[in-house]
Amino acid sequence: MTRMHLLETGVILFSLLSSSFALQCPTNWTQSDVYHDKCYWIVTERKNWFDAQQVCTDNVPGSYLTSINSAFENGNIDADVVDTPGSIFCDQMWIGGDDYEESGSYTWTDGKPFSYTNWDSAGQPDLTYKCVSTQAKTTKKWRTEQCGTLNCFICEVYASALTTTTASPYNCQTSSSPTARISALSTPMTDCYDWRTTGSASVDGIYRISPPGIEPFDVWCDMTTDGGGWTVFQKRLDNCTVFWNRLWTDYKNGFNNSLDRNYWLGLDRINILSTKDEHESGIENILRIDIFGNRCNPATDPSCDPAFGSNVYFYGEWGSFRIDNETNKYQLHISPVLKGNLSGSSADNLFSANNNRYFTTVDESNSQETAGNCAAFNEWGGWWYGDCSYFYLNGKYFPTDQTDAYSGFTVGHSGIQSGTKFNYWIHPIRSEMKLRRKN
Ligand SMILES: *[C@@H]1O[C@H](CO)[C@@H](O)[C@H](O)[C@H]1NC(C)=O
Ligand SMILES: *[C@@H]1O[C@H](CO)[C@@H](O)[C@H](O)[C@H]1NC(C)=O
Ligand SMILES: *[C@@H]1O[C@H](CO)[C@@H](O)[C@H](O)[C@H]1NC(C)=O
Ligand SMILES: *[C@@H]1O[C@H](CO)[C@@H](O)[C@H](O)[C@H]1NC(C)=O
Ligand SMILES: *[C@@H]1O[C@H](CO)[C@@H](O)[C@H](O)[C@H]1NC(C)=O
Numbered sequence: 001m002t003r004m005h006l007l008e009t010g011v012i013l014f015s016l017l018s019s020s021f022a023l024q025c026p027t028n029w030t031q032s033d034v035y036h037d038k039c040y041w042i043v044t045e046r047k048n049w050f051d052a053q054q055v056c057t058d059n060v061p062g063s064y065l066t067s068i069n070s071a072f073e074n075g076n077i078d079a080d081v082v083d084t085p086g087s088i089f090c091d092q093m094w095i096g097g098d099d100y101e102e103s104g105s106y107t108w109t110d111g112k113p114f115s116y117t118n119w120d121s122a123g124q125p126d127l128t129y130k131c132v133s134t135q136a137k138t139t140k141k142w143r144t145e146q147c148g149t150l151n152c153f154i155c156e157v158y159a160s161a162l163t164t165t166t167a168s169p170y171n172c173q174t175s176s177s178p179t180a181r182i183s184a185l186s187t188p189m190t191d192c193y194d195w196r197t198t199g200s201a202s203v204d205g206i207y208r209i210s211p212p213g214i215e216p217f218d219v220w221c222d223m224t225t226d227g228g229g230w231t232v233f234q235k236r237l238d239n240c241t242v243f244w245n246r247l248w249t250d251y252k253n254g255f256n257n258s259l260d261r262n263y264w265l266g267l268d269r270i271n272i273l274s275t276k277d278e279h280e281s282g283i284e285n286i287l288r289i290d291i292f293g294n295r296c297n298p299a300t301d302p303s304c305d306p307a308f309g310s311n312v313y314f315y316g317e318w319g320s321f322r323i324d325n326e327t328n329k330y331q332l333h334i335s336p337v338l339k340g341n342l343s344g345s346s347a348d349n350l351f352s353a354n355n356n357r358y359f360t361t362v363d364e365s366n367s368q369e370t371a372g373n374c375a376a377f378n379e380w381g382g383w384w385y386g387d388c389s390y391f392y393l394n395g396k397y398f399p400t401d402q403t404d405a406y407s408g409f410t411v412g413h414s415g416i417q418s419g420t421k422f423n424y425w426i427h428p429i430r431s432e433m434k435l436r437r438k439n
Contacts, residue, residue: 023159026060030080034073037159040066042093044086046150049131052094053109055155062161065096066154067108070116074140077154081136090136090152092145097132099125099144106132110156118142172240177259180208180218191273192221193436196229206259211272212280220259222434225315230288231273233265234433236409239397244381244408246394248364251382252326264394267323267330267359270435274322277437285435287321287334289342289350289393290314291411293429295400303406305413305424314413314426316342318350321435329358329366332384347414349390357384378407390414390423393431400427 025031025039032038041063047055049065056063068074081087096109104127106114118134119125120141125132129144133151145151183189187198188210195201195209204223209231210216222230236243241262246255254266277283294312296304319335334355337348358366359382365373367385374385381394390412398408406412411426 024162026157026162029060029155029157032073032156033076034070039157039159039162040077040080041155041157042081042084042087042152043155044084044090044152046152047094048150049094049098049147049153052151052153052155053096055153056157059155060157060162063155063157064108064110065094066156067096067110067112068116068118068134069112071118074116074118074134078134078136078140081154087137087152092133092143092149092151093136094131094133094151094153095142096156097142098130098147099127100130103127110158172238172257177218177256178206180206180259182208190276191437192219192223192231193229195221196223196227202228211269211276214269214272217269218259219265220263222432225288225290230434230436232432232434233270233273234263234393234431235259236262236393236397236428236432237430238262239399242396243394244375244379244396245362246382248361251359251361268326271323271325271330274435278322283437284319285321285437286338287318288434288436289316290432290434291342291393291426291428291430295398295427295429296425297400303423303425305426308426310429312426314340314342314411316340316350319438323359330384331356331358342411342413344414349412349414353386353389354384354391357386359383360385380408380410393428393433398427
């Protein structure tokens with residue numbers, strides 16, 4: 001009776017939802033009647049829990065052993081099992097629950113909260129075993145079993161995973177940032193260096209930091225480059241966020257299309273991050289810039305270095321990094337380059353052109369250039385300009401076939417060729433600007 005009820009309700013809900021969301025499930029997968037963005041694959045071959053997970057992922061990247069998130073889903077998924085030919089021989093079926101992290105504390109491999117449960121009342125969950133299965137066809141109750149047991153299993157995939165795996169690199173995502181890691185320690189995490197050292201964090205990602213004198217905010221922390229602990233304040237990876245024509249207030253307050261995608265942290269925050277350690281303990285900060293890839297096409301653009309393929313990588317570090325507050329137009333201070341190959345062998349272009357310069361945006365020019373506004377000219381974007389610059393990391397992200405010498409998102413690199421200084425231009429695919437206190 002219960003199942004009839006669930007099925008009927010399911011049909012009604014499904015017809016309501018399916019009129020607006022028709023999800024294309026992969027071949028042999030069926031759309032969930034309960035969650036319109038979810039597909040299942042009922043596998044009647046027997047595998048241990050780990051191999052079952054692998055079979056799911058091998059069939060469709062981004063899939064998992066299924067989570068079960070409501071009584072409604074529990075009833076419905078089990079009806080799907082009954083309808084699958086061959087399932088008559090499947091008594092227990094693996095689903096994606098386990099308590100590997102902490103005994104008795106179950107989690108779903110897909111990251112969904114383990115809020116709904118349907119344990120068999122006869123002594124379950126049994127903490128002797130770590131992997132969760134359901135007696136799908138009959139009681140729909142769950143139990144733990146030894147993970148090496150061979151069972152049939154149920155895979156799931158969400159529509160979001162299907163679109164990410166098939167997305168073109170320019171499928172601009174508009175979703176908000178993934179959740180930041182929040183410190184449980186009583187000492188404040190004032191930057192990513194605190195997270196790396198006091199917080200023992202070692203994974204790149206989004207972390208919440210609380211520098212003095214400002215509301216806490218989230219940033220991307222680079223925890224892997226050269227020892228980690230870098231607070232990233234500029235990050236670009238595609239053209240989905242326009243940087244170049246942002247106004248003074250945008251550069252002041254920051255903008256992003258998700259902190260794991262493209263972002264500018266905001267000059268007020270960079271000011272605080274780059275001065276707080278000097279104020280408190282006389283410790284200076286290092287500025288690091290990493291650029292990845294080159295969209296320059298030497299076949300059509302003679303200012304590209306033909307020696308650099310599209311996978312080149314450059315980095316540079318400058319000391320005594322600090323930017324002033326708005327009163328002093330966010331003036332940039334750096335030392336000559338400390339290390340790296342981004343400057344090139346014959347000139348330290350960032351130091352020579354940008355040190356001690358004020359910030360300029362398309363609506364506020366603070367440079368010495370009399371010919372015009374450097375941020376607007378050649379779509380170079382907000383930056384610390386003197387007589388314009390060689391570095392334009394906030395410039396327009398031109399398509400590869402339209403890159404043009406020094407327009408847009410560009411770095412000018414100076415070397416020596418046959419005893420003579422020469423310049424060429426790099427149009428990065430990705431960039432990151434970050435700081436870390438000198439230790
Ligand atoms: C779908 O299932 C059929 C029957 O088991 C199988 O022959 C076929 O290869 C499967 N297709 C895919 C894409 O997995
Ligand atoms: C990122 O953008 C969101 C939405 O505009 C905003 O709420 C958030 O404060 C931004 N974060 C940063 C660090 O700029
Ligand atoms: C710049 O230096 C990095 C780190 O040593 C290296 O991986 C990279 O290949 C260098 N780039 C070029 C173009 O030589
Ligand atoms: C800006 O910085 C200067 C020098 O550090 C300081 O004297 C001034 O009070 C600051 N202004 C604001 C608005 O914070
Ligand atoms: C981003 O680049 C792609 C590929 O060149 C292009 O099709 C798209 O229109 C660009 N989007 C924006 C917002 O410029």
